[in-house]
Amino acid sequence: MQKRRQSSQLITDEGVFLDKHVKRTKIFVFICIVISIILIVLGAGALITEITY
Amino acid sequence: MSEELKRRVYEILEPSTVKDPASKAYDFLMTLAVIVGLIPMMLKHENSFVIWIDVLTSLLFMIDYGFRLYTADYKMGYKSYKAYFAYVVSPMAIFDLLSIIPVVSVFWKISSAFTLLRLFRVFRVVKLVRYSKSMVIISNVLRKVRKQIGAVFVLVIVYIFISAMLMFQLEPSLFDTFFDALYWATISITTIGYGDIYPVTLLGRIITMISALVGLAVIALPTGIITASYMAEITKKKSKYEL
Known part of the structure; x- marks a missing residue:
């Protein structure tokens, strides 16, 4: 079975953006989201701990 | 392939101007890392959350600096080893390097005299200039006058x-x-x-x-x-x- 390479194209006012590796982009975005959530939890934890000290 | 990857890394590192989800996600992550990284400076007491914030944000900034150095030739606009030296001495790169210094106090237990290194955290605010259009305008204004x-x-x-x-x-x-x-x-x-x-x-x-x-x-x-x-x-x- 032939694998079809997926690509994503968006036309915006600023120009054409062509993403050739959609899966890689999705994994990267997922990692960024996970790290962001960890940072938010750590920040909230630090502030709450300080308030309740 | 390596050049294509380098180009992609550069596109992600630069503030997103087109609807590139990877670049937008990275911009959001770095902005959040700067803001959360400043929380320890607002606290009087150190706790495990503060230590983990220091570790995680310092690692993120070290990785960011490494990738920016890797793509310095794209940033400076010319393909030469001189581009890497030019990048290292550029103002934003110096601020990036100064914002990494607090990592020393995280990984090595140092005397109280050197805890002043933690004050370098405040330089991380300068990193926000990259990701905020308003701060870009203000920095342009200050540069002109x-x-x-x-x-x-x-x-x-x-x-x-x-x-x-x-x-x-x-x-x-x-x-x-x-x-x-x-x-x-x-x-x-x-x-x-x-x-x-x-x-x-x-x-x-x-x-x-x-x-x-x-x-x-x-x-x-x-x-x-x-x-x-x-x-x-x-x-x-x-x-x-x-x-």
Whole structure:
């Protein structure tokens, strides 16, 4: 079975953006989201701990 | 393949101008890392959350610096080893490097004298300039008027020294050291006036009055210069979009 390479194209006012590796982009975005959530939890934890000290 | 990957890394690192989800996600992550990384500076007591914030944000900034160094040739616009040296000495790269320094206090237990290294965390705020259009405008404005602001700053410093020296001679009992006189002069010229040091002799009070009046004029100068430059920058951007 032939694998079809997926690509994503968006036309915006600023120009054409062509993403050739959609899966890689999705994994990267997922990692960024996970790290962001960890940072938010750590920040909230630090502030709450300080308030309740 | 390596060049394609390098190009992609550069696109992600640069603030996103097109709808690139990877670039937007990275911009959001770094902005959040800067803001959360400053939380420890607002706290009095250290806890495990603070340590983990330090570790995670320092690692993120080290990785960010590494990737920016890797793609320095794209950033500087020419393919040469000189591009890497040029990047390392550029202002933003220096701020990036300074913001990594606090990692030393996280991984190595150092004496209390060197905990001042943690103060370098405050340089991380400068990183936000990359990701905020408003801060880009402000930094452009300040860059354009730096000579005029520098001249006013020199004038202010000279005046502070002159009035400090005068008061130090006229009312020596007020001040323990010359630094106290400088402190008084600064607080007077900026019209803050804490009132912790105040003149008691007639001449001392006259000098204080003159300081306050001069301060009103001198402190207002940078405000006018920056405002005029800011309006010019806004007008320029508006006419660019209208064209």
